[in-house]
Each structure stands twice: as C-alpha cells, then as structure tokens.
Amino acid sequence: MRVNITVTPGMRRLCASVLGMEAIVLALITPVAIMVNDVPPALAVTVGVGLALACVVVTGLLKRPFAYIAGSVLQVLAIATGFLVPMMFFLGVIFGALWVTAIFVARRVEGVT
Numbered sequence: 001m002r003v004n005i006t007v008t009p010g011m012r013r014l015c016a017s018v019l020g021m022e023a024i025v026l027a028l029i030t031p032v033a034i035m036v037n038d039v040p041p042a043l044a045v046t047v048g049v050g051l052a053l054a055c056v057v058v059t060g061l062l063k064r065p066f067a068y069i070a071g072s073v074l075q076v077l078a079i080a081t082g083f084l085v086p087m088m089f090f091l092g093v094i095f096g097a098l099w100v101t102a103i104f105v106a107r108r109v110e111g112v113t
Helices: 009-035 041-060 066-083 087-109
Strands: none
Touching: 009 041, 009 066, 009 087, 041 066, 066 087
C-alpha cells in the first residue's frame, strides 16, 4: 500500500512542534500515574516514556509521508492514556486536534491541495 501525502516544510514544522510538546506531556504522565493514580511503575514507565520516545522518533521521520500516519496513531494512543491518567482523555483530544489542525493549516497556507 502506498501513502500519497505531500509533505511541505510548514507541515513538517507544525507537526514537529505538536509532537515535541506531546512528548513532554506524555513523559510527565509517568510520575502522575504512579503517585496519584497508583498505576504499577512498570506499566506507567512503559506507557509514558515509551510513547514520549515514539513521539521523538516520529518527529525525526516527518520528512517521510508514513510518519504522518504514525503520528495519527500516536494521537489515538495519547487519548488512550486516559485510562491511566483520566486528564489525558482531555489532553489527548487537544493534541489530536492540534495535530489535525497543523496538517490542514500548513497545507492550506502553502497552497497544497
């Protein structure tokens, strides 16, 4: 299956900004999950730090079209972290909206159809 996404410099910059901020938030859910919500440390570290690292890796791959699909999957996983830290349901939706906005606004500004 071939992904046909036109990657623009503006789109790459905006999406990298969203993923960078999201990586910080996802890393910070680890101590909250452990201390406040009594999530087992192994699970909290695996999910929080694992998703934060995934955001950093995908940020580095944003020159390739498949990275935008991977970023979209990360948005769904970020929302799912709400099962560990309920506030992440809200924050995950916010980051998902920022992700979609970053893609569409950059494409519109740069005149890509």
